[in-house]
Amino acid sequence: MTDSYFHEGDLVGVLTAQPLDRLLDYKAPEGGCHLGAFVEVPLGPRKVLGVVWGAGQGDYDRSKIRSVIRVLDVAPMRDEMRVFLTRAAEYTLTPLHAMLRLATRAPGLGDAPSMRKVYRLADGVPDRMTDAREKVLGVLRDYGGLSFTLKELAEMAGVGTSVVKGLVKHGAIREEEAPRDTPYPKLDPDYGGKELSADQAAGAETLRAALRTDKYGTTLLKGVTGSGKTEVYLEAVAECLRMGRQALVLLPEIALSGEFINRVEARFGMKPAEWHSGVTMTERRRCWRMVGQGDAQLVVGARSALFLPFQNLGLVVVDEEHDTSYKQEEGVLYNARDMTVLRAAINGAQVVLASATPSLESWANADAGKYRRLELKSRFGAAVMPKMSAIDMRAEDVPGGKWVSPTLRAAIAARLEKGEQSLVFLNRRGYAPITICRACGHQIACDHCDARMVEHRFLKRLMCHQCGETKPMPTQCPHCEAEDRLSAVGPGVERMGEEVTALFPDAKVAVLSSDLYGSARAMKAHIEEIAEGGTDIIIGTQLVAKGHNFPKLTLVGVIDADLGLQGSDLRAAERTFQLMRQVAGRAGRADTPGEAMLQTYQPEHGVIRSILSGDEEAFWAAEAAERKAAGVPPYGRMAGIILSSPNVQEVFDFGSEMARRDDPLRRIGAQVFGPAPAPIARVRGRHRVRLLVKAEKSAPLQRALAQWAGQFRLPKDLRLSIDIDPQSFY
């Protein structure tokens, strides 16, 4: 980049988050501005937020160029961040303005800092001392010099707010105005470390040494659930803090629980900054600003936390790195795990990818020596991996419309007798996946999508899992109008709840599925209550596979282990393997050994066999060999192109035109497949067609894709989106 400072009147190029494909020229404001400054600029009649991205182009009538209105009172964007956003935009073929929007997703960044009242110790002496007053003053003395809000102080002292106000009147406490966005409390890296096992200690030392190099590096930290990975990476966080650099721990949204924050607090003495959908707007703004000025040492957040303006990022942990929710599937299509590696490489930071069941991508990178590999071999303490077995459903006598085999039933009964918890796992929300009319055979489908409506008995509605459309459960067939002939086909978790309750009428049964809660908080509360052990049998979807401890759980019964093996998804086997291992890992966390039983109609299937044998390396190696032979990720590159339009003819014609004019792709040896109807060919009334581009690993795919797509003029209501490294094939 050019100069890093612009004097008043100099031309600057400003990037805004508005959908424009170029930088805009402005004159630097009075007092000048730095490269990277966040500014407010006039755009037509509006004022918008932007970043000084470089010198102005000057190819525009200078007299018409307007001035930057003002420089915002936030830390300027650092060079590394501009490089990161630029490279991420190039990688994902996303316009830069959309990347900037991701990086400025905090409300009121342009607002003047707002103030609030805080209270601190003063010299006055109260007329008389009471216990309550003593408590308040005691808190302030303990935190020597710190100030708190009225509510905080009263809560910490365990007294009413009037006590504090009384002390203010006597001059023993001073009331003052302070900015609302306050620095996060300092974390103490040496506060609460645990005594580590030999495995853990060796892993922690490797990570500390890697951090001390001050260079980029990625480590795959592998170990079964409960093996103590979190303890190990918290040691890396501690080292990062000691070095005065900032750390970020990314978790899948669903795993962001109070439980984890409490663990961090127990380790470092104070809570970290948080960044996820459950955080209030004011707290979001505080987090963004404090991260930017280096006053937040550790952020625990969901994938978009990667776009926070860290000043000195030294470490990023991606926990459950295989989790598909790291891929953002709407708007900017990016994979936070991959972008983490990019950002760390630019920043000279370390990355820790933690998982019990790594993605094949990460496994292959470790295998090729690009990532360091650390493994925790055993579970921490007494807990051992559960015993795994298959229940061959071909040999079981299960009545129609029921799914629990006699073998599984007996195993659950045995746990009930011992007062232990069982989990019945089925990765299907709702009551039944299909609603069929017994008179005419009609299946109820969504009006806007090519998908069946799923009955949700709890909500008393039918729901489309593609677009979310719901309608009341009809009593009449919408096709033949027969009365009361609609019937549910196939199981969902709600229906499993009924079946299990009928089998075990005296047991306490709880169904865990995301639809059953009004809010994420209610769901987390319920999960925590279940983990405490108040429930005998848990019926759950993949929600339970993620990040929660159920210490009393000793049996996992998987209703349909074959479910994920169907379908054309390239990652079907990998996903099934991961999910089944994760679910199985829920059993036997404390000191009672666990058992996992998989109901399957194909016990001889390779994936099922490797799940049972627990020979992970064999599974990865076989899966890797297959993908290598097919030239697909991670051994080849892919991009998905999704075209959608209300007009089915138009979208197919356009897709065919794209496939025909594929010169830019052919020049790099890439192939185009399609157009084909997307697996869900209609969503929200839009017809969807997909093309798939395959290339060799070393081919410059993005450049070729950009040239290729750039040849076409899009019809007005046609949308085109390019998905690099697609994860889902919808």
Ligand code: ADP
């Ligand atoms: P993972 O992240 O691999 O699932 P955790 O780090 O959460 O494993 O550890 C599992 C459980 O064991 C947690 O309750 C944790 O507090 C405990 N634990 C792990 N390591 C230690 C240790 N060194 N000392 C005491 N408890 C530990």
Ligand code: ZN
């Ligand atoms: Zn729909």
